[in-house]
Amino acid sequence: MKRAERWLPDLLAAAAVVALALVEVKGSAEADPWPPLLVLAGVALAVGLCRRLPGAALVVAWGTGLVQLWLGVDPMLTEVVLAAVAFGCARWGSLPTVWLSGFSIPVSVGLAVLITSPYSFYQALDVLGINRIAVETYRSGGYDWRIVAGLIGFALMATPWLLGLALRFAARSQDSRRSQVAAEAQRDQAEEIARLREEQAQLARDVHDVVGHSLAVILAQAESAQYLEDADTQGLKTTMANIAGSARSSLEDVRQVLASTSESQAGAVQHTDLDSLVDGVRASGHEVLTTEVGTPQPMPPELAVVAFRVLQEMLTNAIKHGRRDQPVHVERHWEGDLRIEVRNAVLPGDVPPGGGQGLDGMRRRLEAVGGHLDVRRRAEPPTFTATAWVPVRNR
Template identity: 50%
Template sequence: MSETGWRPWLPEGIAVLMVLAIGFTEALLSWAMSGERALALAQVAQAMVVAFAVGMARRAPGTALVGVWGLGLLHVASGAPIMLVEFALIAVFFGGARWGSPPTVVMSALSVPLAVIVAFVLHEGRIISLHLLLGGSRLAELVRQEPAALLTVALIGLLVVAAPWPAGLVLRLLDREKASRASILAAEEAAAGARRETEHAREIAQLRDQQTHLALDVHDVVGHSLAVILAQAESGQYLDDTARLKKTLATIATSARSSLQDVRQVLSSTQDRTAASGDTDRFDGLIDGVRGSGHEIVATESGTPRQLPQGAAVVAHRVFQEMLTNAIKHGRRDQPITAERHWPADGGDMLLIEVTNTSDASGGAGTGRGLDGMRRRLETVGGHLDVRRHGETFTVAAFVPVQGFSK
């Protein structure tokens, strides 16, 4: 047997060897003093049963308890005297209370008084070693003459035999409390781990959300600027007037410079601060940029302008920018773009921004990433997007809340 196989059994092995040594010594002493070989052999068998029960007290307390009951029945049936080594059976009572199943705990509790009855009543106090050492029947005679002595001896024996059982039960309860406390700690640790994982997942989601917003900002800024620059470059190649050509080139340079500045603001996360002020000026700047590209644009504004909340201002600017970009890319150059802003009257809560253009059949309606990006932006502040098409007329309407929004 390997070291890992026998080491767990080492305490039981030591206990068994001690019981056998005491039991064999007691049997030899009995044989030497009485000369009865059969009695000595019976005592050796009794010692072996006790050793077996003690050895199984921790691993199989129920089996050990069966051995105790078997030994008790042997005493009752044959009248065999009690051996001193049989006091080691209190280890079985302890093991039954400490490690046994609930039925075993109950049976071990019942075994305690029964063991005392067998030892002190049925055998009239005849413990073999004491019987021989005290001169045969003198102990029994004392018990017969003094009934109170029998009661006293029985009570003392009950206390000695019974003490290990409550001790085992107390240790059993302490083990359960310890296991319960460990289970609570494990549950708390698991909950803390779950909270950490949730926080980690939230951080990852926030990072991905930031990446999505960054991609949308870059898409809107670069897409709008490139659309304006492309329109200006296409119109410039047909210009013969040097002055007008220079003006177009200057407009291209201005658009590129503005785009570069917007990209820097996006990457440095300063666009929120700049977009929160001067909402009307920023709308007008986008409209002027479209006009400078050579596109005709009809811009109207109704109602009383208001200062938009910071998040809504950024969303309104980017959505309007993307609307104009789509109108330039997918609209006909010979048809004007219509841009309308309708501020809500008293009691209203939505700014309506509409951009309408005549769609170029070859260019499509622009229903790709731009529209999805606008929808997502508006949803973050409690707004929504409406897309309508009637024949060649394509209208995109954005509803932006003019008051703060919280999810």
């Protein structure tokens, strides 16, 4: 919208005040009409500024009042439109403008009563159709006419000021509600982004665990094939079959991981058989010694998946970083929580896995369900031990 169009309602309001001023001055008995016209021109300017520049409108209104006092012009009926200035200051003005305009109302009404003659007051009341009541009240000595004039003037100015203040608070409350709604929308959006990022991180950890484990098993099986006798075709076929089985199982596991992230297949069942992991490592040629203490307990699917992925990563690290000529020890303790411990021998001086993605992924998985992970390196004998505590029930 152009600047002139934005000011058009204000210009029309000022023009209407000028028209009323001309009618009032023309109908008055003033010998010199120019002083009243000058005063009413200031009133029209104040009305025209009260919406866009309420502070300037208040200054113009006070300046017009001082000029009126200096010229000795009696208050005129058209000056009632200064109520629009009171409304504009309360509705759109700054905080100092609001308080100054409120303070100006009793002061300006008091000054107007002081300079108004009884004749002008009753003439104004006659225009309003209440002259008879006012005259009878005055003659009966019930009230001084200045009290009546002050009360009427104060009501005419204070009412629009209070209305503007009420609309100001209502608009501020509405803006606050809008800001709250916008803040809630931004918070929901941020939560959705965080959820999507967590799902992506979870998917990355799942794929890392599946692919890393299967590649470690396949690599171990392929390396063991190098030590087979050339004439041992049956052993070679067995090893190749194990490699194919590991690859096929890995591919199926990856498909299940991807399916579990889809809304249409959110209930896809993933592998949770811990014994199958141990069997897969044994098929690669590694010796695995297992110990199970206590009675195995059924676990919720989400906790069973966590236990499966954690043991999968533990065995992957044992294959990659452990000695092939020493067994991998796997212990499962069903005592309250499920405690899984994997221990493997390492060469002296070897650096065990420390802050890699695998260990970080295990910690995140366990902490998400209320469990925790502990990893330790022992010098004598050189071993690396990873211990995980997995809750058996949701907490």
